Amino acid sequence: MECRDVRKNLSAYLEGMVSPEDKELIDQHLGSCRACSKALYELNRTGEVIRNLPEVEPPPGMKQKIMARVREEAEPTKGFIQKLFYPLHIKVPLEALATVLIAVIAVYVFKAVEPQMKDLQVPSVREPVIARQEAPYPAKAPAAEPRAPREKSVLQETPGKARVKDFAAAPPSPPAPAGVAPTGEDKRVLAEGAVRAKKELKKAQPAAPSLRMAAKTKPGGMRMVVQARDIRHAGQEAVSLLNQLGASRIDRLSRESNEVITAELKTEKIKELVEKLRLLGEVQEKDATVASLEKDATVRIEIIPGR
Amino acid sequence: MPGFIPRGTNQLNSMSNRVEESPQAPADEDFQLVLSCRKGEIEAFEVLVEKYQKKMLNLAYRMIGDYAEACEVVQDGFLSAYRSLKKFRGEARFSTWLYRIVINLSKNRRKQIQTRGARELYSIDARGHREEGPLRMDPPDPGPSTLERMEKKEVDARVQGCINGLDSEYREVLVLRDIQGFSYEEIRDILKVPEGTVKSRLFRARDALKDCLKKVLGDL
Numbered sequence: 001m002e003c004r005d006v007r008k009n010l011s012a013y014l015e016g017m018v019s020p021e022d023k024e025l026i027d028q029h030l031g032s033c034r035a036c037s038k039a040l041y042e043l044n045r046t047g048e049v050i051r052n053l054p055e056v057e058p059p060p061g062m063k064q065k066i067m068a069r070v071r072e073e074a075e076p077t078k079g080f081i082q083k084l085f086y087p088l089h090i091k092v093p094l095e096a097l098a099t100v101l102i103a104v105i106a107v108y109v110f111k112a113v114e115p116q117m118k119d120l121q122v123p124s125v126r127e128p129v130i131a132r133q134e135a136p137y138p139a140k141a142p143a144a145e146p147r148a149p150r151e152k153s154v155l156q157e158t159p160g161k162a163r164v165k166d167f168a169a170a171p172p173s174p175p176a177p178a179g180v181a182p183t184g185e186d187k188r189v190l191a192e193g194a195v196r197a198k199k200e201l202k203k204a205q206p207a208a209p210s211l212r213m214a215a216k217t218k219p220g221g222m223r224m225v226v227q228a229r230d231i232r233h234a235g236q237e238a239v240s241l242l243n244q245l246g247a248s249r250i251d252r253l254s255r256e257s258n259e260v261i262t263a264e265l266k267t268e269k270i271k272e273l274v275e276k277l278r279l280l281g282e283v284q285e286k287d288a289t290v291a292s293l294e295k296d297a298t299v300r301i302e303i304i305p306g307r
Numbered sequence: 308m309p310g311f312i313p314r315g316t317n318q319l320n321s322m323s324n325r326v327e328e329s330p331q332a333p334a335d336e337d338f339q340l341v342l343s344c345r346k347g348e349i350e351a352f353e354v355l356v357e358k359y360q361k362k363m364l365n366l367a368y369r370m371i372g373d374y375a376e377a378c379e380v381v382q383d384g385f386l387s388a389y390r391s392l393k394k395f396r397g398e399a400r401f402s403t404w405l406y407r408i409v410i411n412l413s414k415n416r417r418k419q420i421q422t423r424g425a426r427e428l429y430s431i432d433a434r435g436h437r438e439e440g441p442l443r444m445d446p447p448d449p450g451p452s453t454l455e456r457m458e459k460k461e462v463d464a465r466v467q468g469c470i471n472g473l474d475s476e477y478r479e480v481l482v483l484r485d486i487q488g489f490s491y492e493e494i495r496d497i498l499k500v501p502e503g504t505v506k507s508r509l510f511r512a513r514d515a516l517k518d519c520l521k522k523v524l525g526d527l
Binding site: 007008010011012017039041042043045046047049050051053054055056057058059062063065066067069070071073074 | 347349352353356357360361364365368369374377378381382385386389390462463466467470481485486506509510513514516517520521524527
């Protein structure tokens with residue numbers, strides 16, 4: 001065996017990993033080759049030197065440092081990841097339950113609020129309906145309604161109600177089917193209708209405050225002048241008389257010089273009224289248009305001092 | 308020197324016994340601890356850290372040659388192992404798996420260090436395993452009595468310098484076999500290379516180290 005072959009196998013030889021035949025050959029060579037024997041010695045010494053290397057000790061607290069980092073790693077996993085990716089068999093039913101709860105709460109809240117919502121919606125709902133009914137007939141609506149009855153209704157009702165009544169009286173408008181959105185033209189007409197409705201309301205409003213003025217100007221009324229000794233007493237008597245005859249809207253205005261009483265009375269009762277007023281004093285009938293009057297006539301009794 | 312060969316043989320063989328683990332029992336114990344860790348018992352992992360931190364540190368230190376860097380690598384290694392515990396199926400021993408992690412981290416760390424050029428390294432042989440970067444040749448020691456005159460610390464440092472100078476594939480088998488004392492079978496499992504390759508690398512590593520030691524320490 002050559003030196004080169006022996007050197008190549010020296011490590012295996014030292015570990016007893018060569019075959020018995022090779023071992024014998026190497027032994028023979030080592031016995032005669034000084035250089036190879038020296039190489040074997042050096043290799044053996046190398047092993048000793050390495051084996052004698054001291055072991056190093058971990059620095060104090062290294063385990064704690066490692067565990068601190070491990071805990072840091074573990075905690076967010078428990079806190080965040082596990083919450084986020086809960087096992088599905090727990091997570092899904094929980095989410096389903098939460099959804100049902102939210103739905104139930106929403107229904108209860110809606111039911112609780114619904115009555116209040118209706119109250120709130122009333123004015124805003126009526127207006128467009130009225131405007132829309134009138135919209136297709138912007139010109140016909142005023143013509144269909146005579147002037148006098150309109151004023152009468154204004155007198156009888158509050159301004160807001162009067163307005164509603166007026167438009168409700170207007171002819172219905174079936175051409176626009178319910179639920180169909182108005183076209184551009186419709187919208188314009190609708191707007192015009194709304195503007196006109198406002199104008200009419202403005203016209204009506206000044207008439208409302210003074211009932212007396214309205215009664216004076218009303219055609220077909222009856223005016224009587226009664227001369228009485230005690231105008232106050234006569235006034236009271238006249239009012240109680242009107243009440244007895246079933247008059248409505250009795251209004252009494254006491255002044256120093258006279259008493260003015262206005263009321264609405266059925267036409268057939270007017271005669272009886274005149275007769276009974278004669279008991280209080282001398283009666284002068286100024287506007288005797290009773291025959292031409294309708295069912296209800298406005299009566300104006302003026303009591304002045306007399307004999 | 309007729310008695311030298313058997314003694315040397317025994318000495319080298321005895322190095323394999325430095326890791327004193329009976330093959331089965333500790334492995335089972337480790338696996339139980341791993342299972343506990345998976346259930347969230349961090350204390351079980353602490354037991355494993357306590358048990359293996361010194362071995363891992365020595366391995367990392369011999370692989371890198373720098374104590375502080377080795378400490379960091381060991382910490383990273385345990386943390387990496389903890390993160391990957393779910394991947395550990397118990398096919399290999401926990402220690403084998405952990406050694407592999409630490410060796411790989413050590414190799415990577417050494418590459419980083421060499422890239423930075425922050426370390427002073429020793430060349431070990433004329434053939435020159437210099438793939439890992441430029442190595443600084445230490446001047447050969449003149450006298451034969453250097454080994455006796457030198458402080459133990461100094462000798463250790465030079466020996467470590469020679470180990471550092473080995474190519475990583477030689478260094479790892481040398482450290483695992485001659486310093487850590489693993490069997491060829493275990494080294495094969497840790498490094499995942501055939502046993503024949505482990506042996507051939509080891510024998511070349513010893514030759515290279517012997518040549519280096521002769522240069523830095525004088526005659527052995």
